[in-house]
Amino acid sequence: MSxxxxxxxxxxxxxxxxxxxxxxWIVREKRDATIHLIPEWExxxxxxxxxxxxTLSKLDYYLEELEKNATANGIKxxxxxxxxxxxQIIGKILEEKKCKAIVKSKSILTEECHLNxxxxxxxxxxxxxxxxxRIIQFLKQPPSHIVMPAIHLKKSDISDIFHEKLHTEKGNxxxxxxxxxxxxxxxxxxxxxxxxxxxxxxxxxxxGEFVVCTNEGNADMGVHLADTHIACMGIxxxxxxxxxxxVFLRLLARSATGQSITNYNSHFRSPSPGKELHLILVNNGxxxxxxxxxxxxxxxxxRCGACMNTCPIYRRSGxxxxxxxxxxxxxxxxxPGIDLKKYSTLPFASTLCxxxxxxxxxxxxxxxxxxxxxxxxxxxxxxxxxxLSMKLANGIFTSPLAYKISGKMMRAxxxxxxxxxxxxxxxxxxxxxxxxxxxxxxxxxxxxxxxxEQ
Amino acid sequence: MKNxxxxxxxxxxxxxxxxxxxxxxxxxxxxxxxxxCKVTYPLGQTCCGQPMSNAGFESDxxxxxxxxxxxxxxxxxxxxxSGSCVLHVKKHSPKVEKLKKNQEHVQSNIYELSEFITDVLxxxxxxxxxxxxxxxxxxxxxxxGLRLASDxxxxxxxxxxxxxxxxDLEGMEIVExxxxxxxxxxxxxxxxxEEAISVQMGKDRIADHVDKGVEIIVGGDMSCIMxxxxxxxxxxxxxxxxxxxxxxxxxxS
Numbered sequence: 001m002s003x004x005x006x007x008x009x010x011x012x013x014x015x016x017x018x019x020x021x022x023x024x025w026i027v028r029e030k031r032d033a034t035i036h037l038i039p040e041w042e043x044x045x046x047x048x049x050x051x052x053x054x055t056l057s058k059l060d061y062y063l064e065e066l067e068k069n070a071t072a073n074g075i076k077x078x079x080x081x082x083x084x085x086x087x088q089i090i091g092k093i094l095e096e097k098k099c100k101a102i103v104k105s106k107s108i109l110t111e112e113c114h115l116n117x118x119x120x121x122x123x124x125x126x127x128x129x130x131x132x133x134r135i136i137q138f139l140k141q142p143p144s145h146i147v148m149p150a151i152h153l154k155k156s157d158i159s160d161i162f163h164e165k166l167h168t169e170k171g172n173x174x175x176x177x178x179x180x181x182x183x184x185x186x187x188x189x190x191x192x193x194x195x196x197x198x199x200x201x202x203x204x205x206x207x208g209e210f211v212v213c214t215n216e217g218n219a220d221m222g223v224h225l226a227d228t229h230i231a232c233m234g235i236x237x238x239x240x241x242x243x244x245x246x247v248f249l250r251l252l253a254r255s256a257t258g259q260s261i262t263n264y265n266s267h268f269r270s271p272s273p274g275k276e277l278h279l280i281l282v283n284n285g286x287x288x289x290x291x292x293x294x295x296x297x298x299x300x301x302x303r304c305g306a307c308m309n310t311c312p313i314y315r316r317s318g319x320x321x322x323x324x325x326x327x328x329x330x331x332x333x334x335x336p337g338i339d340l341k342k343y344s345t346l347p348f349a350s351t352l353c354x355x356x357x358x359x360x361x362x363x364x365x366x367x368x369x370x371x372x373x374x375x376x377x378x379x380x381x382x383x384x385x386x387x388l389s390m391k392l393a394n395g396i397f398t399s400p401l402a403y404k405i406s407g408k409m410m411r412a413x414x415x416x417x418x419x420x421x422x423x424x425x426x427x428x429x430x431x432x433x434x435x436x437x438x439x440x441x442x443x444x445x446x447x448x449x450x451x452x453e454q
Numbered sequence: 455m456k457n458x459x460x461x462x463x464x465x466x467x468x469x470x471x472x473x474x475x476x477x478x479x480x481x482x483x484x485x486x487x488x489x490x491c492k493v494t495y496p497l498g499q500t501c502c503g504q505p506m507s508n509a510g511f512e513s514d515x516x517x518x519x520x521x522x523x524x525x526x527x528x529x530x531x532x533x534x535x536s537g538s539c540v541l542h543v544k545k546h547s548p549k550v551e552k553l554k555k556n557q558e559h560v561q562s563n564i565y566e567l568s569e570f571i572t573d574v575l576x577x578x579x580x581x582x583x584x585x586x587x588x589x590x591x592x593x594x595x596x597x598x599g600l601r602l603a604s605d606x607x608x609x610x611x612x613x614x615x616x617x618x619x620x621x622d623l624e625g626m627e628i629v630e631x632x633x634x635x636x637x638x639x640x641x642x643x644x645x646x647x648e649e650a651i652s653v654q655m656g657k658d659r660i661a662d663h664v665d666k667g668v669e670i671i672v673g674g675d676m677s678c679i680m681x682x683x684x685x686x687x688x689x690x691x692x693x694x695x696x697x698x699x700x701x702x703x704x705x706x707s
Contacts, residue, residue, distance in 0.1 A: 008650040017654070025633070032606060041609040310607065312637050316651050349648060351641025351655075352508065354598035358607035371546070374510030400498040407473045428646040432653035433684030436474045443472045443479035447495050451483075 003349040006321035007313070020152065021315040027148075028309045030258025031359070038254070048247050049363035052300035055238055056290065062205040062238050063281065069208025070279055073270045080282045083113035089280055090115065090197070090230055094124060097228055099195045105212065105219035106130040107199030108146050108303060109232050109282060112325045115197075127189040129218040131182055138165045144319030146326055147256045147305035152318050186218070196222035200233035201302070202248055203279075206241045209269040210279065213252060213262040220266050230278045231268065235286050236299040248302060251361035255304040289337045294372045298333045300362040307356035307366055313349050322346055329356035333369040340380055347373035407442060463493045464529030466564070468539040468676070469501040475676050481703035482535040482567055488706050489575055493533075496525045504542035508642045512548050519547040519557075527556035531574065532564040535699050537596020538675050540566045545599065567699055568616040568674060569602055579618060582705025585625030589668035590617055591659070591682070592635040593675035602674070606635050616674050616698055623705060629666045636662075640681035656685040663693060670694045672701065 001009075011017050035041045055062055067077045080086035086109075094102065102119070104110065104126055116126045116137075128137045132150035136143060138161050143149030150158070155173040162168040168181045198219045203210040210231060212219045223229045239245060253259040271277035290296055308314045308328030319327035324335040324343055332346035347370045356366040429435070463486060467479040486493045502522055503515035522543065526532045534540050544561050571577050592614075596602040603614035617628065639645070639655025646652075660682055663671050673679050676697055683695045 004648045004650070007648060011650045011654055021658070035609050038609065312639065312655050313648070313651055316654055348510075348644070351594065351637050351639060351644050351652075353594035353637035353641070355594075355605075355607055355637070358598055358605055371508065374508070375512050378510035379513075400500055407469070428649040429684075431649055432688060433656070433681065434687040435684065436680050439474065439476050441476065443467050443476035443495075444497060446476050446480060447483075448497070451495070 001323075002345040003317065003321055003323075004345065006323070007317035007349070010318045010321055011316060016154075017316060019154070020318060023151065024309045024315045027257060028306075028359075031255055031306060031309065032258075034254045034258045034260060038250070044247060044251055045361055045363050048251055048302075048361060049300065051239060051244050051247065052362050053297065055240055056236070056296060056299055059235065059238070059290065062240055063235055065205040066203055066208060066238060067281070069205065070203075070210075071208070073208045074277065075208065075270065076276065076278045078278060078280045080280055080284070082284050083282075086113045086232065086280055086282045086284070087115055087118040089278075090232075091118065091122060093228065093230060093278060094119070094122075094195060097195055099124070099193075099228075101125040101127070101189070101193055102195045102197055103127050103129050103189055103193040103218075103222040103226070104133075104197040105199065105214060105222055106133050106149070107197065107232055108143070108326065109199055109234050110197065111142060112234075112284065113232075113282070115232075127186070127193070129186055129190070129216075129222055130214070131179065131216060131218075134182060134186065135161060142320075142325070144327065145305055145308055146303050152320070190221050190225050193222065193226050195228045195230060196226035197230045197232065198223060200231050200237050200279075201252070202245055203233055203238050204240075204242050204245065205238060207269065209242075209267055211245065211249075212266045212268065213249070213264065214266070215257075215259075215263045217264045220264060223266075223268070227274075228276045228278070229268070229271070230280065232280045232282060235281050235283055236301075252302055252304050255306040255359065255361040285338050289334070292337065295333060295337060295369055297364055298330065298337075298366075298369060300364050301330050301334075302362055304361055306359040306361065310355045310359045311350075312353065312355070313351070317349070322349070329366045329370070330364070333364075333366055333373060336373050336377065340377065344377050344381070347371075347377060404444070460490075460492050461530035463491050464526045464532045465493050465495040466499065466502075466526065466532050466534035466539070466543075467495065468534060468536045470680070471535065471676050474680065475697070478535055478676055478697045478699055481697070481699040482533075485567075485699055485703040485706065486533065488703070489571065489577065491575075494529070499525045502539045502542050503547055504539055505642055507542065507546050507548075512546070516548050516550060520550050520553060522547070523550060523553045523556050523560050526560050526564075527553075530563065531570065532560060533567055533570045534564070535567045535697060536675050536677070537566045537593050537600050537602055538677055540564050541595040541599035566596055566600055566602060566674065568619055569600065571619060572615045577619070579622040580620065580702050580706050581622055582702075582707060583624040584620075584701055584705050587627045587629060587667060587669045588672045589629045589631060589663035589666065589670075590614070591638060591663075591671050591673035591678060593673055593678045594635075594637050596674050597635055603635075619702060620672075620698065623701075629663070629668050631662050631666070633659075633662055638678045638682055640678050642677070645681055652681070653685060656682050657689070660686055660689075660691055660693065664691055668693060670696050672696050672698050674698055 070077050078089045119126050128134050135150040144152040159173045162178055163170045166181045166185050198212050200210045201213045253262045307330050311329050314328040322331055324331045326334055335343035350370045352367045354367045471479050503518035506515040543564050550557055597605050604610050604612045638659040639652040679695045
């Protein structure tokens, strides 16, 4: 289904849609409150943007530096051209370790690569240890938001799921009670897993280390209890120097949730004695995006989700309406690069209001890229019906006479047509809105009568 | 102002204002004249091409853009009562190579009405009386595109060029909104292609004003106002919508 169809369905449950909108707006407000405590906020954004621009301009150099330094630290570095290779690499490591159960902390990259179904088909139990991820895993749903994966669910929904899966009391919606149940359940899984998989928020070329940011400490818990740690990162998750990290850590949590910093910022540099540490560098279309000049800087994204929280469309249609791994405004400029046809309605799921661009901590010009994708999509689609009407419009607007005649005809016909035609259910404007009251004459006619200078 | 002691202003009236809202165009013209400007409305003008470009047909709007440049290039300034259309001409209209110099002139001398009055005419505020409780609708293209006001996303000093002009109006109360600059959901073809969300956004925006007892929602873009007015009329909301040019032209002595 297209985005408009999904959004229409989402909005049918008015109370729930309003709750979703309000919930995410609260996150946006928390973000606003915290950024105003940082007088240098806009300079931080500019600095972060420049660091990322610089890194992307020398991505090959910094990736090789990362590989060299990480290898020297004892990390086993792997390169994956695409999702399939990424999954194969992990599959092979697990086979070597004879591992049948893994724990995973939140990683949108592994969602992008569809790692869970890949492993499950091979008889490996995958347990997502982030609370929100675990909840949606019980429902066999993908995340609806990249930072708050279960944001589409209410407390009562979670209570029902836990009652079924974890045998909690029916109807008990107390978050402390429910979290405690999840904690007990996950503790067992942590203790059993020999291999832990994590994502990567920032990899530092200079030192060959990487940083994982979580609020629940689940990445650390998994990694420290397991013998093998596999970290997966998109090749854009790179920064040149350790001293650059502070810029991004200050921006990330504030933009994401309004916290001044994530609770756990875990640095991984070398494997513990007797253990293994793997780092998989994944391309999966990123170099293609890098080659598209207009869309290159979408790769600056640090996955804070602020553009989703602020987007009036995301808030009123939900993450699933986009049908892509990364939803919302940033997803709508990343996804068409992966599959232009499949995601062709996403760049149009925006009023181009520009709020996403102004909240973005690394200053990605998201709404301008949405506009640019529209141009690409219509070119790829050739002359569709909309294209023809637009060509016709250009013809009308190029000629003052044609414009005058069509304007007059429009005003005249709108006046004579019965309301049943104008407010036909097929007329999308008239479904929920009236048309403006029609004046007897256009400004142009008035001007000719009232000003004699021409 | 420019070297010319009384610069010549080309009045750009967006096509839907010409057809649906002649009173807003008249108010704009009269206001500029009352402020001492020499204003001409080029009769051949049609549309800036924005509807086509935003729908993804920027390349098809070259003819419309060339026409716009030819109509307006000989003026010192171009002024329009619409942030959205001005933004389009300034930033998004396709480059027309053979009219390069004229296009550059047009793009660097086109202004939205309130920014023209504050930034070019250097008028701080308009004096008069308007005893009403108003809410301000900050249209996105004017707000985040032309930066006619500070927005809620950035950490920057607060300003608002349109409200600055209205700040001294006697008896007028400006209501603080809960979501001070959320989009109304018009978005050009978005209003039709994403009808459900578009209407919901409009309803939400109006409710924010109505809940606070706003009598008149004041804005600077008739496209947003047309959309919200359409919903307010349908839903029988007890609120009026107006372009700020109509208010300023009415109160100015």
